[in-house]
Amino acid sequence: MSEEKSLNFIEEIIDADLKSGKYESIVTRFPPEPNGYLHIGHAKSICLNFGLALKFGGKTNLRFDDTNPVTEETEYVESIKDDVRWLGFQWAEELYASNYFEQLYGFAVKLIEKGLAYVDDSSSEEIAAQKGTPTQPGIENQYxxxxxxxNLQLFADMRAGKYKDGEKVLRAKIDMSSPNMHMRDPLLYRIKHATHHRTGDAWCIYPMYDFAHGQSDSIENITHSICTLEFIPHRPLYDWCIEKLEIFPSHQYEFARLNMTYTVMSKRKLLQLVNEKHVTGWDDPRMSTISGMRRRGYTAEAIREFCERIGVAKRENLIDVGLLEFCVREHLNKIALRRMVVFDPLKVVITNYTADEEWLQSENNPEDPASGNRKVPFSRELYIEREDFMEVAPKKYFRLAPGQMVRLKSAYIIRCEEVIKDAEGNITEVHCTYIPESKSGEDTSGINVKGTLHWVSVKHAINAEVRLYDRLFKVEDVGNAEGDFKDHINADSLTVISNAYAEPALKEDGAEERYQFIRKGYYIIDKDSTADKLVFNRTVTLKDTWAKEAKKA
Known part of the structure; x- marks a missing residue:
């Protein structure tokens, strides 16, 4: 009997809360700001919040933290919803912090009425100076x-649009000597004359994140508000606002965010990569965005498995991107259709093959017998990889060479008889003979060969472009590397093979199909494909080539 997996620390808290009767059921939320596309770090938070609700029989809301009209767009809202759905989750309610603008305004008025908030005319520079330092208390100003x-009148005038951006702010009145800098009269509202993507020009004052977050949680009766570790210093303010407003006591819990090698997880840096054209867009397959990973061919199942494997911790650490790639490989090996594609063609002419053509059977996926077989055309002229032939071969070379035999995958054994060269001495084609009795599945030749090559029939081949994607950065810990993060971009993160040759079955498969190009790696068709030319993205190599390079170094 398998041992039951132990609970992580958040699951232990929830389990205890439910057993004690503190809550009848739990409510979590995933609260992204719609100011960019989600990345793999968000995937961890999505899997955690939705996973907890599924495990403990609760529900999860998708709430957009749309309190900054300057950076937010409807495009980002839609992309976030697509990503959550693609990962395999469905939210209970789709909500927006902007739904609560009137209610949040009322909460702010209540704090003013209690003498716990005031309008401050100081500039942002003056407020920063008055706050002091971690070792020196702040200074209370005249406001x-x-x-x-x-204060009630001034706050109403702020809402009415009587003041310019930055002219006044609303601050909580807490403790200017608190050891926690976040508790030194934090900002609750600021003036922003900007059109909001949902509320238009109805508001010119907007709540700060620290004010909107806890109160939105409370309005929705969120039982477990799960944030990353950088929000630990914000928790006292979260609790203070809820306590003073005497509203539903949501509680915040913190876990370690995902940091991954060879990757950036900052929306600001990702936006920079897009705006400065280092990548083609948010969904560039080299990006750490969920949409980029989806376009590259990663599966939702693999990302969920990765998030499960890295677990939920209380301490920051750097996760090897190789683990994510391992999860992707493991899943694709089970589901990917096998196909043959030649990247750098060398023509093979089978001189004793007299038929016009024949269609051979080849398995779609040996890991999945239910996937069946496909028909692969075979003819007198074939393409093999140029690297699979050597005119002068060393010992233990099991590919094609003069006088040497190899098996063609799902076809016949062939023997190299002659090498054809052009006037400059370049090899243009090789002439071989085949052994008719050696047909795969029906072999009666009694000949054993050690090498098996993939191939494509010349007259049936379809033209394809293949994009070989690699890691976008050259250094492991991009966040702590010296200089500008863009200095560490890998110039070889994309290699394009514009004229590869593929077996015709690839033209008949669905657009969402995953492939293993035999001996080459895992691939998916790209949205740039046309009726005349298919474009494929490399998802991941067959083996971890980066691990080999690290060992060499």
Whole structure:
């Protein structure tokens, strides 16, 4: 009997809360700001929040933290919804912080009425200076002593649009000498005369994240508000607002965010890569965005498995991207259709093959017998990889060479008889003979060969472009590398093979199909494909080539 997996620390908290009767059921939320596309770090948070609700019989809301009209767009909202669905999750309710603007305004008024908030005319530079330092207490300014009546009027005037951006802010009145800098009269509202993607120009004041977050959680009766570790210093303010407003006591819990080798996880840096044309867009297959990984051919199942394997921790660490690639390989090996594609062709002429053509049987996926077989055309002229032939071969070379035999995958054994060269001495084609009795599945030749090559029939081959994607950065820990992060971009992160030759079955398969190009790696068809030319993206190599390079170094 298999041992039951132990609970992580958040699951232990939830389990105890449910057993004690603190909650009848749990409610979690995934609260992205719609100011960019989601990345693999968000996938960890999505899997955690939705996974907890599924495990403990609760529900998860998708709530957009849309409190900054300057950076947010509807395009990002739609991409986030697509990503969550693609990962395999469905939210209970689709909500927006902007749904609560009126309610949040009312909460702010309530704090003013309690003498716990005030309008401050200081500039952002003055406020920063007045806050002091971690070792020096802050200074209370003259605006802190404004009357409740004056603050109510000024806040109403802020809402009415009587002031310019930055002219006034609303601050909580807490403790200017608190050891926690976030508790030194934090900002609750700022003025922004900008059109919001949902509310238009109805508002010109917007709540700060620290004010909107906890109160939105409370409005939705979120039982377990799960954030990353950088929000630990924000938790006292989260609790303070809820306590002073006397609303539903949501509680915040923190876990370690995902940091991964050879990758950046900052939306700001990802946006920079897009805007400065280092990549083709948010869904460039080299990006750490979920849409980029989807376009590259990663599967939702592999990403969920990766998130499960790395677990939920209380301490930051750097996860090897090789683990993600391993999960992708493991899943694709089970589901990918096998196909033959030649990248750098060398023509093979089978001189004793007299038929016009024949269609051979080849398995779609040996890992999945239910996937069946496909028909592969065979003819007198074939393409093999140029690297699979050597005119002067060393010992233990099991590919094609003069006088040497190899098996063609799902076809026949052939023997190289002659090498044809052009006037400059370049090999243009090789002439071989085949052994008719050696047909795969029906072999009666009694000949054993050690090498098996993939191939494509010349007259049946379809033209394809193949994009070989590699890691976007050359250094492991991009975040802590010296200089600008863009200095470490891998110039060889994309190699394009514009004229590869593929077996015709690839033209008949569905657009979402995953492939293993035999002996080459895993691939998916790209959206840039046309009726005249298919384009394929390399998802991942057959083996971890980076691990080999690291050992050499």
């Amino acid at each position: 802190r002593s404004r009357s409740i009546e004056e």
